[in-house]
Amino acid sequence: MTAFIYEKDLSNMKLKILMSPFHTRMVDEISKKYDVSPTRLRKILMENFDMSYLENLPARFNAWKSVKCEEGLDYAVGATLFVDYIPLLSEKDAEIVIEKVKNEIDSGTDRDAAILAAREEIAGMIWR
């Protein structure tokens, strides 16, 4: 967005939004899954999203969980979570990760190990 001349710093309000009980649960879940500290995750979210988006993140997260539950691999890796629902990743990057993990599983790598590696890769892309 083009800068507004009277724009004030919204970081404090954004942080307050992210400290609500539903947000805290979501942040804890994602940070555990992707092995990143909650503080770092909050910072990334604050930098990338506006206030209404931040308010709606738990609902988006739950929407993703309810839709993607059946698609085992995608749910486990969570690539599309960060493309459509909490867009921190490009579609192309997500496709590469999913393709890679599928190939690894096909070539005989342990499924859990491949998923863990894919999650690390996603975390690296987002938090680099």
Add this chain to the structure above:
Amino acid sequence: MKKTVDVSLPIGPVHPVFKEPARIKCETMGEKVLSAEVELGYVKKGIERIMRDRPWQEVMFLAERICGICSVIHNMVFIEAVEKACDIALAPRAAYLRVIVNELDRMQSHILANYSYCYTIEHETLAMYLLNIRETVMDQLELLTGARVTCAYIIPGGVRFDIKPADAEKLKLALLKIESDIRRFMGMFENGRMIALRSKEVGILTPEEARIAHAVGPTARASGVRLDERLNHATYKLLNFEPVLRDECDNYARIMVRFQEVLQSIALIRKCLNEMPAGLIRSGGEVGAGSYSWKGEAPRGELTYDLKTDEYGRILDIAIMTPSIMNIEACGHYMLKGIDSAADITSTFISSDPCIACNER
């Protein structure tokens, strides 16, 4: 020739068509909106924090004060969550009375939302007609609960007051008047050429976008998404409730869904009055330790209360997710994007029935 320039267009926080403060920041090319975001935080209440460590009797009144328009559903969902957390049975007659009051609340909220929309598109005649008929609905709420807005009608195990036979007759008569007026106003809206120009194919929210942003209530149902918490509610199941759906996905559909839902609410109230069993309106029970997450269908959509109580009935922890959170986000990021006229920004925003008080809980 006038040069087309890119303009950052801020609307609000104080604006004649906004009932509450919010700022929409649009990036436009000429009049076309390229992107938009909604800035909130002007009236943050921190009510979840205020509720913590207070007895449920106090929190019940606080819950109603989250929203000044749909206060009944906050009362209802909070009490139902407490009932489920503490295994308190509900008196069968009270279940029907709750639906009657809840549907009256939905009617007045929908009529107010449609009033706001008509006012925004400068159809003030229809707007004032709607505001007038809303008063009749508010009178019915007052007749049943003794108050217009913060009714505190629903309590654990039942409701505060029963409906007297004379009041039931008054309610039936009022419903006849409201139904005939709403049908007339709906016809005016449906057939208004200027209304169509301002409403049809404006503020599109596709079903896929609605699902991703988890849009709820009439905003989602106007995009064909079958999402209504009343489908999961025991009393509504007894009434064979089916949600109103439309597939136009635009401002017009959202307003029409509300009109249709007002008529549906009238039918539900009539059914309740006819099928309501006789008996007590309170079943008793005690609020103790427990925890539960419960959802209800507010006029604007899915309302969630997640709470934990201690053995004395104090609220140890509470989390509230209001429907406007999802709808405002869906509006800011999908509905406003691509609008061809700056004049349609406010009307599209209002068509999603944004409640800033709910959002800033």
